[in-house]
Amino acid sequence: MKNILRVLGLGLLLWVQGTYAHAQEKYTVSGYVKDVANGEGLIGVSVYVREASTGVVTNPYGFYSITLPEGEYALVFSYIGYEKLTSQLVLNADQRLNVEMAAESRQLQEVVVSTKKEDDNVRSLEMSVNKIDIKTIRKIPALLGEVDIIRSIQLLPGVTTVGEGASGFNVRGGDVSQNLILLDEAPVYNSSHLFGFFSVFNPDAVKDVKLIKGGIPAQYGGRISSILDVRMKEGNTKKREINGGIGTIFSRLTYEQPFAQSRGSFIVAARRSYIDVLAKPFLKGDLKKSRFSFYDLTAKVNYRLDDKNTFYASGYFGRDVFGSADFGFGWGNGTATARWNHIFSNKLFLNLTAYYSNYDYSIESDRKKKEVKDKFTWNSTIISSSLKPDFTYYLTPNNQVSFGGQYINYNTRPGNAVAISNGESRNISLDSRYGDESALYVANEQKVSERVSLQYGIRYSFYRNLGPGQVYAYQEIQKGERQYPVLPGTAVPKGETIKHYGNWEPRFSLNIGLSSTASLKASYNRTAQYLHLLSNTAASSPLDVWTLSTHLIKPEIADQVALGWFQNFRDNSYEASVEVYYKDLQNQIDYVRNSDLLLNRYVEGDLLFGRGRAYGAEFFLRKNKGRLTGWLSYTLARTERLVEGVNNDTWFPARFDKPHNFTAVGLFDLNNRLTLSSNFTMASGTPATFPTNRFEYNGWALPYNVYNARNNNRIPAYHRLDLAATLKSKRKLFKSGEGEWVFSVYNAYNRRNPYSIYVQQNEDNPLTTEAVRFSVIGSIIPAVTYNFKF
């Protein structure tokens, strides 16, 4: 509690300073920046004041505020892909300036000669941050032609995956559960459809994607590796719009419409896979009843009450459903977010978010009959709900203070299961577990001089594991082996704290301008994570259970330092950066051999805890302008773990360690109708553990590694080329509409990239050993997609 007071005190101090600053002859200009075509708020637009050589960027709602001495100014609004906009103003009182920017048309793009440079990359304090424009994502060749946000992110420096079909992504040596994936500020617990082949985000409803790998601002917390901030479209406030497409996997339809004289708008977007529908006529008997589909529904509505108050409500619901006539398996996420943007004064902006997010799966062995003699049902759920106020105080042009907090309530049901055997039933459910997480933060972004800017902040997070719950101590028999509970354990009543943890999480970033086109940046951040995904499989599976910290499962903590050099050249046509980072990870989870992570009330006994370290260098060159755009990225990195009882107590590479990672993405606008694109990926193979010896037992040849090593080998390198062409139809669709065909080829030169190599006994002779290369994608995959808009 004392700590919380200290943070509040700090916030208050900054507040008071702000009031002093106000006493001078200064005025504030503030407002929203929107897209002229559809009224969507634009995120990250740079607002530059030439006369004062200072500037700000718009926040996730498109809001900006800047305070200047009385005078005449020209405000320059610039944003990649949009026409620059200059607004003259006489500042002699606080004023509101809302602007609308227009997307550049291709012709303009070529003739425009910028007087002021779009050098946000160099100037901003952000480092280790990647943004990909949704328009770019749409052009990148995609698996089966399905535009996919998570798979596009995997083309960025510092981001890897264990392989095709693996759920999620790994950022700078962190595992998939260490990424905070936010959809309109609500966390998404499983970002995948069909295991890991497609992600849950409908590209037609996404406005902005930002990946923060380092220098994580104080307002974010709860995961230690990265933040993937996905913002949904608000809905066209100018006119009705219908988008859709028919792809190989999904059919999509999006509807947007303004209401209340453009004060509000909404968007509804739906996707569904339709393989099952197409397959049905070809199936016979019971197979006709097989279910195989995945779908999602995304909706958002916003309403501007007045100049000071805007409301947003958004929701996502997605589900994967598989099964036969009687057996059923399904999983999915649901999120709901309500937000209130309030402008207290020209300088103080509030966003208040309330969200609800859940993830669940269920398995049922016999869906058909209610009364059966033999049945197994099993489900698991995590529910979190949260309230999150975030304030931005535009103190002076050189100081922008943000402060706020968050409260999250967790309710997890790790496994509810009933086994019925011959009419007798056993409830083998695990107890629900409860917890909450609160956080307070304050940060300031400060321009120290024309060349030096700083961002410094602190976040204090406080977590409680709450009763009711049965708490067990565990007895260690041998290091690295299963621990057994001391029974009967202690019952902790409802509402009482079983265990609590608090963490100070300092955040710091520095930008030193070297010239008008180059800068040096540095950052340090500490992050803490109280929620853990227990997963011992190569790729995380939909059955993996999110588990709260307990008296034995300590919070995961990461400390990261990063240093980067940023350079733009050729009139900001090219952005280049080199970053190096080092990360120290505490309380990383590993597993005993043959760990039983599902429906195990003593699961803590199957966990091991260790340290981690990850380090690397990322080289990135991006071309933003012209007919040819795209990027080259190369990452040299290691990520290792140290766990007592594993690999003879020495460091070993993590499952997703890939020292070399190269990607090239090229998008070429051939003419007004045709865009060609390609991407090439090449990466080191993932680590593998191979046996050294075999021994015969009961007629089987069994593997044994005499060195007791983990990940001491590596599978061959991965490389793949994808191609795509987007052709706009000549004919207008329903007079005013547009249509386009997307042709894509995945794995163009038909390589069988190994996902893993493992050993086994020959099926016909179990005394014969063999090695098997497993490829998830073993052939070239062409696809055609048709998209329309009217």
Added chain:
Amino acid sequence: MKKKIYPFYLVAFLALGLLTSCEDVIDLKTETGPAQLVVDGWITDQAGPQAIRLTLSAAYFNNSPATPVTGAEVTVTDDAGTTFPFRYITEKKIYQWTPPQDSVKLARIGRTYTLTIRYEGEEYIAINQIKRVPTIDSLAYKNEKFPIKPPEGPQEGYVAEFYARDFLGIGDTYWIKPLKGGKLNGTEAGAISLAFDGAFSPGSPSDGLIFIQPLRQSITTNGLFSAGDTAGVELHSITPETFYFLLQVRQESANGGIFAVPPANIPTNIQNLNPNGKKALGFFGTSAVSRAETVIDPRKAKPKS
């Protein structure tokens, strides 16, 4: 494709099948470690001779038969103080205890047995116990027709299952061995069928139940039965240590695909009395056995539910 227990995997393969996943046998070079003594021993409460096989481990991809170990001194002692000597039989390349008559048993339910091996100046021991085993109440079968022809067995035939009840009390563990025509069937290591109480998992015990349906039906493996076939089961009571050993054997024998777990060494219960001495591999298992068989008669098949 190896038989997996969770239907989930089935679905996973179905899904992956659409994306042209493939498995190829390849050549792989791996390091080789020094050879070790391997104990392949299992005694039961059944009457007749009992055998223990000793070999040496070899390079992983060395597919010639394992080198037998001769010249070891092998005995089993029970907790009542009786010692059973095992003698090397050259033709069979095994160490065998031979009773005076074939109706004499070595092991009894409830007793603990210690295996002692003296070899090359080292003394190895392993301790295991014969646990109680339930009787098989009945065997039943019902007609089944698959919509498509399965890779093994007929498209239409019978699914056999056995009925037996787990004892009350948490921690009874079993190895369920399918029989077909009086012989063990489906002996692949990846298909080992194990029960913890009446269900699969020690973390969520289903104590005192009739074995759950997937376990009961695990005796129908490698295809459906046809009319006239003899279906059967051997139910072995094992200790939890043996359960975990076999679980790991199964895991390491079918550990591929996108949900593979990190490979880990298979544990052993063979200890060298000298902690700094050479380590041995393998396992000394013990079990009591219940056995039942039936001839599939279409007239007695249960109606299809």
